[in-house]
Amino acid sequence: MKLNRTTQRTVEILKLISRSPEGATLDDLCEKLDLPKTSAYDIVTTLAEMGMINVKRGQKQNYTIGLMSYRIGVNYTNNLNFIGTIEPILKAFAKEVGKTIFFGVPSDHHVVYICKFEPENPIITTATVGSRNPMYCTSLGKVILAYSDEEKREQMIGRIKFTPFTERTIKDRDQLLQELEEVKERGYAFDAREMEEHMQCVGAPIFDRGGNVLGAISMSTLYKPAEDYVALGNMISEKAMEVSRLLGYLGKI
Structure with a gap:
């Protein structure tokens, strides 16, 4: 041919x-x-x-x-077997907690939203399937950075231009590195109203069978001072580990 x-x-x-x-x-x-x-x-x-x-x-x-290449890749990813594996679990999880659940993967120094699962009465979020956001101010991006190998993390961080979306947005590399250490200690990350003033998100990493970070899941909610975000963090972390095990992850050796 x-x-x-x-x-x-x-x-x-x-x-x-x-x-x-x-x-x-x-x-x-x-x-x-x-x-x-x-x-x-x-x-x-x-x-x-x-x-x-x-x-x-x-x-x-x-x-x-470019973004069009990412979107074509997203269409391919949506047809992969692992999406079919995690979809019913995350869909049920969204219904259980009554909050919007996202699954995202890294693309350069951004995170791309691959799946979105909403409860019966969802909040309005600006993130949509196929869209992308900076890693440094999203819970998805932070956990992906925190659990990526050092060389890959340095490459991604090196391309970041720190733009303030709210007064709470991380401002520089040093502040980001400090937060990534905290993320690894607790096992989950916050977007503490860093992208949108009224939104608070918490995310945890998804690992593949080789122990590499494949992506992350997050839970999005309207900010409420009385909300127990540590409890939500533990909840999303447990669900992320459940999903990782389904994908063949057996834990760090």
Whole structure:
């Protein structure tokens, strides 16, 4: 079977960019894939226009994977077996606690919402399936960062630009690292009204059979001073461990 050369090159470019957290320049692509510069430029220009890659402009244009690629990946992920495994558990959990439950996975230095499970009378949340938010101010993102291996965590944190969404948003790297230590000590993370003034979330990590952090689940609720968020944290942590065991996780060796 004869393969289309331009399509092959396009896929190779996307794969290379997806493996480059810091991004790739046109020179990087041409050198590593042995491509003519004019051909590579035409392809990346088209990919950028379609939202498949992002362009960071500077002395040299830098390319990172784009939101449209993430969304295509999300559609694929929704068909994976593990989604079918965890879906009924998290759906029942949302009904049990009467709060919205999210499952999210890392994508660069953001978290992408893969699944959303709502109770009978859900609160209105801005997060939707396929959308993404920064890791440093979401409970999902914080636990993913806290439980990722050191090299991967440093790569993700290195790309973060700390933007304040509320007065409670984490402001810098040192503050984030301190909080990540606390997250690992207690086993769950808070979004303490850091993304939205009226919303409080608590999240816990999901591990795969190899003990690697696969993603995280979170519980979202309107902020109430009388709410016992430590109890909610323990609850989400227990449910996350239940889901992890279903996926083959046996605990840290």
